[in-house]
Amino acid sequence: MENSAEMQRFIEQEQQKAMVSEMVGKLTSVCWDKCITSTPGSKFSSGETTCLTNCAQRFLDMSVIIAKRFEMQ
Amino acid sequence: MDSFSSPSSAGSTASTEHLMEQIKAQLAQAYAQEFLETVGNKCFAKCVTKAGTSLSGSESSCISRCVDRYIEATGIVSRALFSSQR
DSSP, rough: THHHHHHHHHHHHHHHHHHHHHHHHHHEEEEEEHHHOOOOOOOOOHHHHHHHHHHHHHHHHHHHHHHHHHHTT | OOOSSOOSSSSSSHHHHHHHHHHHHHHHHHHHHHHHHHHHHHHHHHHHHSOOOSHHHHHHHHHHHHHHHHHHHHHHHHEEEEEEEE
């Protein structure tokens, strides 16, 4: 079974990818609802683009705050 | 679609690789399926405001624009998360 290490590594990699993909998917969904309020046009407005970027980054900031809040208890 | 119907008997290295390819293919399909479902829900909510007897021309064009924008939004969000540390 010299392949089990290789398989282990493969599964860890894929788990990592799945986590990233889930996070991007979730944040896209949340930020789409928050930022895209009008009917989708043929191009994002600069406000929408900025909102999507800020929304994703603020969500991360928030996660940090929430994690810290629980560490304090 | 019977991707498990050809078990490799060419030694364990080959079968491990074979298995990893199958897993990758199935994961890719699962990701695509989930994405499609999400895009469908989002764009139905945005574009199909009053379900009539058929999709109107403006609803159809809204849907295709919406799908393009959702893909673009996914790119913007992943760049916001993983590139250019703030």
